[in-house]
Amino acid sequence: MLSTLRIAAMSAAIVAVAATSTTAFAQKKYDTGATDTEIKIGNIMPYSGPASAYGVIGKTEEAFFKMINDQGGINGRKVNFVTYDDAYSPPKAVEQVRKLVESDEVLLVFNPLGTPSNTAIQKYLNSKKIPQLFVATGATKWNDPKNFPWTMGWQPSYQSEAHIYAKWLLKEKPDAKVAILYQNDDFGKDYLKGTKDGFGAKASNIIMEESYEVSEPSIDGHIVKIKAANPDVLLIYTTPKFGAQTIKKTAELGWKPLQIITNVSISVGSVMQPAGFENAQNVLSAAYAKDGSDPQWANDAGMKKWNAFLDKYMPGVDKTDNGVVYGYGAAQTLAKVLEMCGDDLTRANVMKQAASLKDFAPDTLLPGVKINTSATDFAPIAQLQMQRFKGQKWELFGEIISGDVPTQ
Missing domain, CATH: 3.40.50.2300 (Response regulator)
Known part of the structure; x- marks a missing residue:
């Protein structure tokens, strides 16, 4: 009887130890901001x-x-x-x-x-x-x-995207005179660097770099100044409000350079529509996501x-x-x-x-x-595809292109 009790006690102890180790193994771990619920x-x-x-x-x-x-x-x-x-x-x-x-x-x-x-x-x-x-x-x-x-x-990354624009221009318009309008902060300067790196030995194609401050209510004056330099291509490295202003002002001036706008400013609803669909025709950009308005x-x-x-x-x-x-x-x-x-x-x-x-x-x-x-x-998405604005939507063309910017 004693040995039976001893065996039972030992078995219970083994079960308890096993249960404890299982609990330890499946322990939930939390930092501040996370709980069971x-x-x-x-x-x-x-x-x-x-x-x-x-x-x-x-x-x-x-x-x-x-x-x-x-x-x-x-x-x-x-x-x-x-x-x-x-x-x-x-x-x-x-x-x-x-x-x-x-x-x-x-x-x-x-x-x-x-x-x-x-x-x-x-x-x-x-x-x-x-x-x-x-x-x-x-x-x-x-x-x-x-x-x-x-x-x-x-x-x-903005540099990857700018590389892709430079690659495309070197292939399609190798002798184009290029002007860059950019936001005077890290955002705009990243695009500027990516473009210059992308053009490489042909960086002299860039005939003008014009910056604006995010606090400016309108950038119309900058567009007038860029037009006077008579570039063939205008790279619009702006956030949405200024992207819409640029496309609209370019049209008001009756000036028709090839325009390429940042991916962050491709919204049909908040950029292209306010700029005027008729003014936005044939503007180029690049995309990595689907357009919700595209049938x-x-x-x-x-x-x-x-x-x-x-x-x-x-x-x-x-x-x-x-x-x-x-x-x-x-x-x-x-x-x-x-x-x-x-x-x-x-x-x-x-x-x-x-x-x-x-x-x-x-x-x-x-x-x-x-x-x-x-x-x-730590760069989750590194691929883009060129696109052109036609009618009231963007049309993708060409292959998916990878921007080759190395890790910092």
């Missing part, structure tokens, strides 16, 4: 100010996570998306991000918009070891895992999901605004990363998973464009 995500957007056209991105992301929550959340946890207005002002961005980190206690800061704002918050977030994840700016410097391991971009995607499985999401969660939104496409794609990428994190919702694991994406294709990216990251490559 919630993942708190911080975000800043210019809902007001000179870049307020981008505000719809934050609204789309907020709606996307509401949809995710209605579907049961991510691994059973609801996403609490906290978003603030930074008015595209670096000091305001710092203030709002400190609030997100120190008062709201978010797990990470997702898709903060604008090169100046992200530059202002980068050192703070990296010193605190808080992910500055999938920033909404294509500055090349976000791909610097060695010096800034907590910062990662999302869209193609060629009517039967595309991904865009059907996008449309269904908008109809339910953002009824009445302008589907021609490519910010709605952008916000959905970025939010879907974050949802994928958080799903990959499982029950290890530490900030270190968030960055580890974000740097482990392989051929991920959000619903809204062009066919053939895929997201790939690694511990040494």
